[in-house]
C-alpha cells in the first residue's frame with residue numbers, strides 16, 4: 001500500500017477510519033480499483049485527475065468500504081503494539097520517545113523465567129533498560145506506576161489517535177477527529 005502521491009483515506013462502513021495507527025491509506029491506484037469493483041464509495045475527492053481515453057476521474061481522497069469489517073478483537077502482541085499501549089513513554093522515567101528509541105523490558109527478567117507477554121513486558125528507554133539490567137524491580141530503585149495489562153483493540157486505536165501521521169490531507173480531518181470532539 002503506497003502512501004505517497006494522493007493516497008485515499010479508507011473508512012470502514014461506519015465512516016470511522018479502518019485503522020488509526022498505522023492510518024489506513026490506499027494508493028490512488030488501489031482506491032480506483034476498489035471503486036470499479038464496487039467495494040467502496042467515494043466520499044471526498046482531490047482536485048487531481050486521472051485521464052484515460054474514455055474517461056476523466058478525480059482521485060478519491062476519502063473512500064468508505066461498503067461492507068463493514070469487524071476490528072480484530074485481540075490485538076497482535078508485537079513490539080510496536082506494546083509501545084503504542086504505553087503511548088511511546090518509557091514506563092520507568094516517563095519520558096516520551098520515538099518507536100526506534102524504545103526497547104522491550106521484561107519486568108521479571110527472561111533469565112529467571114520471565115515470559116514475553118503483555119503483562120511482563122513494558123516499553124523502556126535504552127538507559128532505563130540498561131540501568132535495570134537483569135534484576136527484579138525490588139533490587140533496584142526503579143518502579144512502575146502501574147502494572148502492564150493486555151490492551152483491547154479499542155484501547156490501541158484510541159492511543160493511536162494521539163499520534164497523527166506526518167501527512168494529513170485536509171479532507172481527512174473530519175473523518176479522523178469527529179468522534180474525539182464528540183467525546184470532549
Ligand SMILES: [Zn+2]
Nearest residue numbers: 090093125128
Ligand atoms: Zn527511561
